Every structure is written in structure tokens, then in C-alpha cells.
Amino acid sequence: MTTERTGSPSLIDVARAAEVSTATAGRALGGYGQVSERARERVLRAAAELGYRTNSLARSMITGSTHTIGVIVTDVANPFFAMALRGITDVAHPAGFEVLLVNTGRNVEAEQRAVTVMSEKRVDGIIVAAARPSRGRHLKQTIDAGVPVVLLDREVSGVSEADTVTIDNEHAAGEATRHLLELGHRRIGLVTEAGDEFDRLRRPGNRRKGLLPSALRLRGYLRALEDAGLPVEESLVATARYDRESAYEAAGRLLALPEPPSAVLCTDNVLASGAYRAVQDSGLRIPEEISVVGFDDEPWTTLVRPALTVVEQPDYELGLRAGRQLLHRLDGGSGSAKPQSVRLRATLVVRDSTACRR
Amino acid sequence: MTTERTGSPSLIDVARAAEVSTATAGRALGGYGQVSERARERVLRAAAELGYRTNSLARSMITGSTHTIGVIVTDVANPFFAMALRGITDVAHPAGFEVLLVNTGRNVEAEQRAVTVMSEKRVDGIIVAAARPSRGRHLKQTIDAGVPVVLLDREVSGVSEADTVTIDNEHAAGEATRHLLELGHRRIGLVTEAGDEFDRLRRPGNRRKGLLPSALRLRGYLRALEDAGLPVEESLVATARYDRESAYEAAGRLLALPEPPSAVLCTDNVLASGAYRAVQDSGLRIPEEISVVGFDDEPWTTLVRPALTVVEQPDYELGLRAGRQLLHRLDGGSGSAKPQSVRLRATLVVRDSTACRR
DNA sequence: CTGAAAGCGCTTACAG
DNA sequence: CTGAAAGCGCTTACAG
Structure with missing residues (x-):
């Protein structure tokens, strides 16, 4: 089978078939400028018969917008x-x-x-x-x-x-931390991927630019502790790569601490699912023996038992x-x-x- | 503040600055054809100085590929x-x-x-x-x-x-159904959005075209029951719109049946989460009092207790x-x-x- | 309302 | 290796 026509029909083909100029054909098809009803009909018919499709590339080149x-x-x-x-x-x-x-x-x-x-x-x-x-x-x-x-x-x-x-990531993490503080928790673990920013973030400064959300959340956590007059302990900040398995291990490290935290905050949905799993596997009862807070209000957070307290982001x-x-x-x-x-x-x-x- | 130059520089501008033709400039920048090392360098330098960006629209119009x-x-x-x-x-x-x-x-x-x-x-x-x-x-x-x-x-x-x-949706749903049959279940409920296809799918025929995955899964369920010599009961097929809430209600209807199913199969991850929730809220113990199977192997399915048996799709x-x-x-x-x-x-x-x- | 002509910014034979 | 010219398929002043 060989095809007769090579490419698809162009405006010239339509104009020819409708017996008008390409300018008129373009106007009828593109919906700009003035065209008589009669011309428009002929152009539209010809276009339909030929199976014409506008070439947006050509149009965009002229109009300057894609x-x-x-x-x-x-x-x-x-x-x-x-x-x-x-x-x-x-x-x-x-x-x-x-x-x-x-x-x-x-x-x-x-x-x-x-x-x-x-x-x-x-x-x-x-x-x-x-x-x-x-x-x-x-x-x-x-x-x-x-x-x-x-x-x-x-x-x-x-x-x-x-x-x-x-x-407002810093505020959000601060809220979550304050919630735990109000519940009487004093040793609050954090599962984060921004752990390496720990030192930098402890220093004063409020610049938001250049920082990942995870870093801002870490700062929110740190500031909330400071504001409460609590010491910040680096061992309570567990760094994870950005995947479930790594978060599982990070949470495991927190739980294995000589003096483990009584609450854990996770700064993201991926980390939260890994950490939640680690707590489940540890056998500790939530929330009686340990409190857990996640980030992002995903459907699963209401399906697990107990249902997860979370920071809901307007994604x-x-x-x-x-x-x-x-x-x-x-x-x-x-x-x-x-x-x-x-x-x-x-x-x-x-x-x-x-x-x-x- | 007013800007001097209006648009961004074109190949002509680059060619002029490099003192070559646009053909040569195009070849140097586009990486096609032959260009002397000397010409290439001058063109590249000129392009960099002018902040030149190729216009892909023009290129695509000629090459025929975007x-x-x-x-x-x-x-x-x-x-x-x-x-x-x-x-x-x-x-x-x-x-x-x-x-x-x-x-x-x-x-x-x-x-x-x-x-x-x-x-x-x-x-x-x-x-x-x-x-x-x-x-x-x-x-x-x-x-x-x-x-x-x-x-x-x-x-x-x-x-x-x-x-x-x-x-292979039909096969997948069949597998899930057979798994439940092997466990001794005889009344297996289905939460699906393809319920209105019930009559059509009961008729013989294996055409796959034109059917949504949900319909094919419904057929897989129906065929598995038939193959096992079990009667198919329409009341066990609960239709839901494609959202969690609707699935919650559909599952609720199944559980409220005079003779409720001892197992429920959900043909999709969204429906599964709604149905799982409904079963949880019913107070029935999973899997002692009711078995549940979901679709799509999402992280949450291993986080809930008991962990969900699912059909894992290679998405x-x-x-x-x-x-x-x-x-x-x-x-x-x-x-x-x-x-x-x-x-x-x-x-x-x-x-x-x-x-x-x- | 209509059309001839120019032009958007490139690539591609073609000749040198 | 290089350049002049044509052309991709449209839209846009411009003149009628």
C-alpha cells in the first residue's frame, strides 16, 4: 500500500480547494480577523474534507505564544x-x-x-x-x-x-512540635532527610530561600524546642534518605537510643510511612508508649490503627x-x-x- | 526601565556577530552538517555572548519532529x-x-x-x-x-x-476470586464501579476491547464463580462511583445484607480504601469474620492491620x-x-x- | 471583506 | 567546509 499524499494538508491546500486566499482561509480557520459567512463556510467545508489540522508550530512562531x-x-x-x-x-x-x-x-x-x-x-x-x-x-x-x-x-x-x-513549613513543623510539647513530651524524635543541615539551622536566621521544605521543618522543630526552653539533642534528629526503608531504619535508631524519645515527628509522607512501620514492628503501643505525628494527609493515615495525627498540606x-x-x-x-x-x-x-x- | 532589544536574538544575530552565514551558524549550533573548528568556536562564542536560545518551533517545522x-x-x-x-x-x-x-x-x-x-x-x-x-x-x-x-x-x-x-485484568480478578474460593468462601462480595455492566458481562464473550479495566475485573470475578459451579448473585455486586465515600457505602450495603458475604473483593485502590474503612467501622474482625482483598499494591496496604491481601499491578x-x-x-x-x-x-x-x- | 506579499526563525539541498 | 536561496506553514500589516 502506498499513500498518495505525503504530508498532511496545509492551509494552502485548503485555500485552493475553497478558492480563496490563504489569508482568508487562515482567518476562517483561526477565528481572527473578518471573514464573510460565505467564505467561512467554504473554507470550513474544504478543511473538513481534506482533514486539515492547523499547524500550531507555525502559528506559535508568529504569535509568540505556544x-x-x-x-x-x-x-x-x-x-x-x-x-x-x-x-x-x-x-x-x-x-x-x-x-x-x-x-x-x-x-x-x-x-x-x-x-x-x-x-x-x-x-x-x-x-x-x-x-x-x-x-x-x-x-x-x-x-x-x-x-x-x-x-x-x-x-x-x-x-x-x-x-x-x-x-509555611517552619510554622507547620512548629505546630506539630508544640502539640507534642503540650502533651507533656520532652524527648521528641525527628525523622528527617535534612539532618545534615542541623548545625546550620541551629544558628540564628530566618532566611527561607535556598532551603528545602525538609530543612525548614527541621528548623521549625528546633525553634519550637528552644522556645519551650528545652535542650536540643542531636541524637534525637534521625537522618534518612528519601525512601521508606531508610526512614524505617532511622526510626529504628531513635527507638534503640539508651533514652528513647516518647514521641516521633516525621517531616514527610514517605518518611512517615517508613517510620510508622518501624514503630509498629518495635511492638511499642501507639499512643500509650509512643506518640507519632506524620506529614501530609493521605488516605492511609485514617486507615491505620491508631489513625495518624498529621500535618495536612494543601497540596x-x-x-x-x-x-x-x-x-x-x-x-x-x-x-x-x-x-x-x-x-x-x-x-x-x-x-x-x-x-x-x- | 526600558529594555533595548525587543525579542531574543535569532540565528541571524548570531551569524552576524560571528561573521558567518546563518547556514554555518545553524550547523554549529544544531550539531548537524560539517563545520570547521574555527567557525564553530566563533559561533558558539557569539551565541553565548548574545544569550542565544534555539527556537525549537522553527526547527520542528522543518524537521517534522517536536x-x-x-x-x-x-x-x-x-x-x-x-x-x-x-x-x-x-x-x-x-x-x-x-x-x-x-x-x-x-x-x-x-x-x-x-x-x-x-x-x-x-x-x-x-x-x-x-x-x-x-x-x-x-x-x-x-x-x-x-x-x-x-x-x-x-x-x-x-x-x-x-x-x-x-x-490482564480479567485474569487478575479471577486469581483473587479463586484465592477466596480456595479458602472456602462461597459468598464473595464485590465492590466495583462496573456494576451496571453486570448483565452484559454475564453473557458469553471474551472481547476485551471497549471495556474498562473495572468491567474486565468484574468479568474475571463472574467467570471464576461460574467455573467453580457457584451461582452468581447480583446483590453481592455492589456498585460504587469512583471515590472513597461511595465505596464506603457500597461495602456497607454488602455487610448489611440479610446474608452478608464472608469475603469482599475490591477492584481498585480507591475503592479498596473506602471499603476497608467500612469493614473497620462495622466492627467485624478481619480476617476472622470477614476476608478482604484489594487492588494495587500501595504502601498503605502493609501499614494497616491486618495487612491487606492485594492484587499488585505493574503500574x-x-x-x-x-x-x-x-x-x-x-x-x-x-x-x-x-x-x-x-x-x-x-x-x-x-x-x-x-x-x-x- | 479580501488578497498579495512579507516575514516568523530555522534547515536543507545545491553549488562552489 | 561555506554560503545564497528556497521553503516549512502559518499570521499580519497593508492596500484595495
Whole structure:
């Protein structure tokens, strides 16, 4: 079988079939300019008969807009980002924008490549959850090249011209810690992936830029203890890599301490599931013998027994707001307006895994 | 502040600055054709100084490839699709392809629009988890227009020229049902969203096309009962909308039956979490008084007590294979080769929520 | 309302 | 190895 026509029909083919100029055909098909009813009908019919599809590439080259936004996350499979991503698509699609997605796997080089490629593909703007908030040169360059950037979930150092939509991580972790303090706990363990930032974070300073959410949560925990006049003990901060198994081990180390904590706070949903498992396996009763607090309000946290007390992050809304922020900026009105900064509140949801220290 | 230069520099600007032709500049920057070392250096330097970014739109218009694949799913926030999506990006990115993502929210019209837009944006191919497998005209048209399509997770009627990557849903549900039968259960409840297909599925026939996974699982359940010589009772098939609350109610209805089932099978992770909750709230002891089987091996299924017996779907691999399939086809070699069909096996993971009927 | 012509920013034969 | 010219498929002033 050989096909007669090689490529798909172009506007020229349609114009020829409809016996009008390409300008008129383009106007009828693209819905811009003035076209008589009669011409429009003929063009539309011809287009349908030929199976014409507009070539958006050509159009975008002229109009300067692709109606595409780039979205860069570290891991789409993480429910937190999956939800944020849905928030983004839920606002982008109705507005006529598509989403060009890149998953960096927390690799900065991948992020740099993504930003370059997206910029070359002429996306109208980029929403990015930076892999390493301390590395922002590529983002700064992107903005300088005229591509609006919205920072999602992480503020990046050296990138002051971007809108930001984040969650108040330090406050959230502080709330969780205070909740445990109020229940009488004095030795509160932390399972975190930001343990190596311990020394840096103990020093005074409130800069948020350049720090990962996990680091900010660690700081929230540290400050809450300090504010309560309690000593901060480094052995109570257990560092884990970002996976369930590592969190399981980290929690295990806390429980094996000569003087183990009476409560454990986990700064993320992945770490929480690993740590919860470790506590379960230890045989300690929750909350009678040990209290546990997780992060992210996922369905499973109400399915386990006892149900988990958690810090609930507005993940979907985070994406929604980031999407709106970007579309707003693309709308022209605020094109060069000064950067907006939105910080959403997380809320502590107290359930059955926390109780007074016995 | 006003900017001097309006747009970003083009190849012409670079060529001028490097004192070469645009052809040479293009060759040096694009990495094609022959360029002398000397010319290349000058071009690269000029490009760097000017902050030049290739315009991929122009390039794609000529080369005919955007190095972009479209991915259409019904819900990115569903862990199943989030994982499959990661499988896709994990194979696409290293191969130099980006992903244009659309979330249809199970709406066919949204899917039709997505396919049109993607086609107009000249994606190189599309991977789609069809919202309604019985509706495939738009997909057929897309293929006819020359855009390769890979069907993910659902085979669509009227679309025979597409590669497909699916999971053997009927077999999987059959396995789960047989597991319960072997444990002595005779009244096995099903929580499904395909309940309205009950009559149709009871009739003989093995067509897979046009059916949602949930329908195929319902059929697997029905056939397993028939094969065991057991009567199929419609009241044991509880229909739920696709959300936790509805599944909770559906499971509740089963438990409230005059003669309630001694085991419950849920055909999906969302339904399973709702149903598990309902069983918990009923006060019935799992597995002593009732056995429960879920679908999708998510982390929470090992966190609940008793740990849930589940049918584990290879979600990540599903995406991986779909991505590979598409890239393979784009590679030219198999351009017009006949459609490939891959059907992956799901595996039953027996844990503590199933036991012999007492 | 309509069309001829220019042009968006590249790549690709083609000739040298 | 290099460059002048054509052309990918559209949209946009501009003149009528």
C-alpha cells in the first residue's frame, strides 16, 4: 500500500480547494480577523474534507505564544506532587493551556536541561519545584530571557523576580512540635532527610530561600524546642534518605537510643510511612508508649490503627495557586508587575496516634 | 526601565556577530552538517555572548519532529497513573523526549480536545488511557492523520492500528476470586464501579476491547464463580462511583445484607480504601469474620492491620513499556510495522486480610 | 471583506 | 567546509 499524499494538508491546500486566499482561509480557520459567512463556510467545508489540522508550530512562531506551560517536579509519583500537578492542570486546561511535564528525580542537571529545552520549545512560562533550592542560576537566566517562572514549594536563592507559591513549613513543623510539647513530651524524635543541615539551622536566621521544605521543618522543630526552653539533642534528629526503608531504619535508631524519645515527628509522607512501620514492628503501643505525628494527609493515615495525627498540606491548592499565578502573569496585565509571594498554611489534624506522655 | 532589544536574538544575530552565514551558524549550533573548528568556536562564542536560545518551533517545522509525546490520563493524582506516568517520563527523558500531559478527569470531550490539540501541536506520538474505551473515533482519526498512538491500560473499540500495553485484568480478578474460593468462601462480595455492566458481562464473550479495566475485573470475578459451579448473585455486586465515600457505602450495603458475604473483593485502590474503612467501622474482625482483598499494591496496604491481601499491578512497568513501545515506533524502523500488543500480568500478594471461612 | 506579499526563525539541498 | 536561496506553514500589516 502506498499513500498518495505525503504530508498532511496545509492551509494552502485548503485555500485552493475553497478558492480563496490563504489569508482568508487562515482567518476562517483561526477565528481572527473578518471573514464573510460565505467564505467561512467554504473554507470550513474544504478543511473538513481534506482533514486539515492547523499547524500550531507555525502559528506559535508568529504569535509568540505556544499556550503551553512547563511544569518541573522532582517526582510525579509522590502523591504530594501528583496532587499539585492536578491542581495545575485543572486551572491550565480550562484556560486553553497544555502542560509540558518534566520529572527531574531531584537531579539539578536534569532540571537545568529541562529549563533549557522548555525555553527553546517556547513555553509561555514555567512552574518549578526546584531540586536544589540553593542552585538557581539557570532559573534566573530563564527569567532574564523573558520566560516567567513560578517557584512551587521551594524558594530559590538568587531568584528574586519569580512568583512563589509555598507552604509555611517552619510554622507547620512548629505546630506539630508544640502539640507534642503540650502533651507533656520532652524527648521528641525527628525523622528527617535534612539532618545534615542541623548545625546550620541551629544558628540564628530566618532566611527561607535556598532551603528545602525538609530543612525548614527541621528548623521549625528546633525553634519550637528552644522556645519551650528545652535542650536540643542531636541524637534525637534521625537522618534518612528519601525512601521508606531508610526512614524505617532511622526510626529504628531513635527507638534503640539508651533514652528513647516518647514521641516521633516525621517531616514527610514517605518518611512517615517508613517510620510508622518501624514503630509498629518495635511492638511499642501507639499512643500509650509512643506518640507519632506524620506529614501530609493521605488516605492511609485514617486507615491505620491508631489513625495518624498529621500535618495536612494543601497540596492541590498549591498547584492551583501556582497555575493561577502564572496564567495571571501571562494575561499581560501583570506582565512586569512585581513578583507575588503566596504562602499557604498547613494544618495540624489531631487523631489517635498522639497522647499525653505516661 | 526600558529594555533595548525587543525579542531574543535569532540565528541571524548570531551569524552576524560571528561573521558567518546563518547556514554555518545553524550547523554549529544544531550539531548537524560539517563545520570547521574555527567557525564553530566563533559561533558558539557569539551565541553565548548574545544569550542565544534555539527556537525549537522553527526547527520542528522543518524537521517534522517536536521530540514531544502526548500523554493523556484520566487522573494524574491517582497513584496508579502517577506511577505509570513516571514510567513514561523515565524512558522519554533520557531519549530526549518531553511529555505533554493532559488530565481528562474521565471526560471524553476533554480527551477529544486533547487529541486534537496535541495533534496540532505536532507531538510525535500519543499515549492514552482512554476515558471511555467504547469511544474511539477521535483516536482512529488521529492515527489516520499519521500520529502513532499507544493505548495504555484500556483497549479501545474501533482502534486496531494502535499498539496496546495493558494488564490482564480479567485474569487478575479471577486469581483473587479463586484465592477466596480456595479458602472456602462461597459468598464473595464485590465492590466495583462496573456494576451496571453486570448483565452484559454475564453473557458469553471474551472481547476485551471497549471495556474498562473495572468491567474486565468484574468479568474475571463472574467467570471464576461460574467455573467453580457457584451461582452468581447480583446483590453481592455492589456498585460504587469512583471515590472513597461511595465505596464506603457500597461495602456497607454488602455487610448489611440479610446474608452478608464472608469475603469482599475490591477492584481498585480507591475503592479498596473506602471499603476497608467500612469493614473497620462495622466492627467485624478481619480476617476472622470477614476476608478482604484489594487492588494495587500501595504502601498503605502493609501499614494497616491486618495487612491487606492485594492484587499488585505493574503500574510503573506499564508506563515504561508504553513509552518504549512508542519510542520504538518513532525510531522509524517499525514505523509501519503491525501493532504490538503487550499484556502484563498482575500478581496476587497474599497477606493477612484473608483467611479460611469459619 | 479580501488578497498579495512579507516575514516568523530555522534547515536543507545545491553549488562552489 | 561555506554560503545564497528556497521553503516549512502559518499570521499580519497593508492596500484595495
